[in-house]
Amino acid sequence: MQPVSLSNNGETPTGAGRIQRAGSLAEDVYEAIFAQLMSLKIAPGSRITVDNLVKEFDVSHTPIREALGRLEGEGLVLKTHLIGYRAAPQITRRRFDELYEMRLLLEPHGAAKAAATMDEAKLGTLLVAAGVMSRREGKDERLRYSNFARQDAIFHDKIMEYAENELIRETLGYQHTHFHIFRLMYHSRVTEEALDEHEAILAAFGSADPDAAAKAMRAHIEHSRDRLLPAFD
Numbered sequence: 001m002q003p004v005s006l007s008n009n010g011e012t013p014t015g016a017g018r019i020q021r022a023g024s025l026a027e028d029v030y031e032a033i034f035a036q037l038m039s040l041k042i043a044p045g046s047r048i049t050v051d052n053l054v055k056e057f058d059v060s061h062t063p064i065r066e067a068l069g070r071l072e073g074e075g076l077v078l079k080t081h082l083i084g085y086r087a088a089p090q091i092t093r094r095r096f097d098e099l100y101e102m103r104l105l106l107e108p109h110g111a112a113k114a115a116a117t118m119d120e121a122k123l124g125t126l127l128v129a130a131g132v133m134s135r136r137e138g139k140d141e142r143l144r145y146s147n148f149a150r151q152d153a154i155f156h157d158k159i160m161e162y163a164e165n166e167l168i169r170e171t172l173g174y175q176h177t178h179f180h181i182f183r184l185m186y187h188s189r190v191t192e193e194a195l196d197e198h199e200a201i202l203a204a205f206g207s208a209d210p211d212a213a214a215k216a217m218r219a220h221i222e223h224s225r226d227r228l229l230p231a232f233d
């Protein structure tokens, strides 16, 4: 398989849709379509034809429909009666601003609370999540990017779990924020710079310092917002 450059937005080498078998067929099909949505190979708002995916992945209709149903639940795919599936449109600038305002209100506070009750087991879980994100070996770039998006969602969700306010955690999780923001721009900057910022958050957790954790989380979210703003130019 031809590796796809992260910064090479939109180019599709032949055979990029071929599925890399790792888990069950249903899971692999889901991951492959998820990666295409995250890396903008399937453009926001565009039609998704089941028959085309059947041909591209050389699988039956069943795993494709299952995957699309799952992605619909994650807000990434819309199904319209008699028309079929399409990729969810890009979030609007207004929605983007609202999401980041909400994140800045909730996540630094959550990080401070998580730091106050941090222990080795929790820190270990967060280090594993961060470690998976930094792995660069093997995988094609689209899959790596989509894995990063998912792992980032898990990383932030875990912190909110440790902050011990389920309502706030659910509110953030329900937005599928990470899936929408990673889909704004398919670029290595989105992932590379975030890694350093996560390190700073982990360092604050390592020293169980609530103020430092809040500060590092605020800086990460502000930088993430600034990295993605050019998507609206």
Ligand SMILES: [Zn+2]
Residues within 6 Å of the ligand: 152, 155, 156, 194, 198, 220
């Ligand atoms: Zn992050």
